[in-house]
Amino acid sequence: MTTILRTENLTIRFGGHTAVDHVNFEMPEKHFKSIIGPNGAGKTTFFNLISGELKPSEGKVYFKNEDMSRFSSVDRTRKGLGRSFQITNVFPNLTVLENVRLAVQSKEKIRYQMFRHITSYPSLIKKAEELLEVVLLLNKKQAIASQLSHGEKRKLEIAMLLALDTEVLLLDEPTAGMSLEEVPTILEVIRRIKQQDNKTILLIEHKMDMILDLSDSIMVLFNGTLLADGTPEEIMQNETVQNAYLGGSYNEHHAQS
Numbered sequence: 001m002t003t004i005l006r007t008e009n010l011t012i013r014f015g016g017h018t019a020v021d022h023v024n025f026e027m028p029e030k031h032f033k034s035i036i037g038p039n040g041a042g043k044t045t046f047f048n049l050i051s052g053e054l055k056p057s058e059g060k061v062y063f064k065n066e067d068m069s070r071f072s073s074v075d076r077t078r079k080g081l082g083r084s085f086q087i088t089n090v091f092p093n094l095t096v097l098e099n100v101r102l103a104v105q106s107k108e109k110i111r112y113q114m115f116r117h118i119t120s121y122p123s124l125i126k127k128a129e130e131l132l133e134v135v136l137l138l139n140k141k142q143a144i145a146s147q148l149s150h151g152e153k154r155k156l157e158i159a160m161l162l163a164l165d166t167e168v169l170l171l172d173e174p175t176a177g178m179s180l181e182e183v184p185t186i187l188e189v190i191r192r193i194k195q196q197d198n199k200t201i202l203l204i205e206h207k208m209d210m211i212l213d214l215s216d217s218i219m220v221l222f223n224g225t226l227l228a229d230g231t232p233e234e235i236m237q238n239e240t241v242q243n244a245y246l247g248g249s250y251n252e253h254h255a256q257s
C-alpha cells in the first residue's frame, strides 16, 4: 500500500500552548480515516496544518512523499490535497447548479490552461449534474444557494470539493450543526463517495458512533497529542482511549441500550 499522506513530528504552539504536539501519522491511498477527540483536542488545528492554512512551529507534512512546507493551501489543493473553500467559494445568489458548474470550470481551467483548451458549457453542466447526483442534491439544482437548509449547504460544499477532483478529501465535521433528520443523509453522501473507491478521506468527527462503520481506521487526538490510531475495534477496546476520551461511558451507554 502506498502512503499518500503523512506527518512527521507535526507541532504548533500558540504562545505557551501546544495545540498539536509532535504528531506522527500516515495513511495509505484510498483509505478512510477519522479523527476523533474532545473539544480543544487540536483536530481542526491539525487539519489546518495539513491543508496549509497554518504553518507548523515544528515538523512536516508530506503528500506523496513531497514536503509540503513551501506550498500554500491553494497550491496544495492543486496538487491533490483538497479541503472545501480553498479555490472555490459558494456564491449565495447563484443556483446550486451554477455554483458546482463554476467549481468544475475552475478545475478545468487549472488543468487545461497550458493547452488553451476550452471545455464546452454542456460538458461542464453534465459534470456538475453528476456531482450533484453523488451528493443527493440533484433535485435542488435550480435552488438559490442561500436558500438551502444547513444540511443541503454542506452537500453543496462537498459537491464543490469533489469538482476540484483532488485525491485526498479533508472533511471537517460534515455533520456539525445539523438537525437530527439531516445527519443520516450526509452520512449516506460520505458513504457513496467512499464506495466510489477513488478517494483518500480524512474526516473529523465529534460523535464517534457516526463514523465507526465508515472508517477503516480512527485516530484519537487528546491535548494535541496522538493518543491512539487503529481500527475502529482497536480504538473501542483501547483502555487509554476509554479513560481519556470516552471516560468509560461509551461501553456503559451501549450496555444499557
Ligand SMILES: Nc1ncnc2c1ncn2[C@@H]1O[C@H](COP(=O)(O)OP(=O)(O)OP(=O)(O)O)[C@@H](O)[C@H]1O
Pocket (backbone or CB within 6 Å): 014, 019, 037, 038, 039, 040, 041, 042, 043, 044, 045, 046, 206
Ligand atoms: N489561532 C489560535 N490561537 C490561539 N489558540 C488557538 C488557535 N487555534 C486554536 N487554538 C487552541 O488550540 C487548541 C486546539 O483547538 P482546535 O480548534 O484545533 O480543537 P478541536 O479539537 O478542533 O476542537 P473542537 O472539537 O471544539 O472543534 C484549543 O485549546 C484552542 O483554543
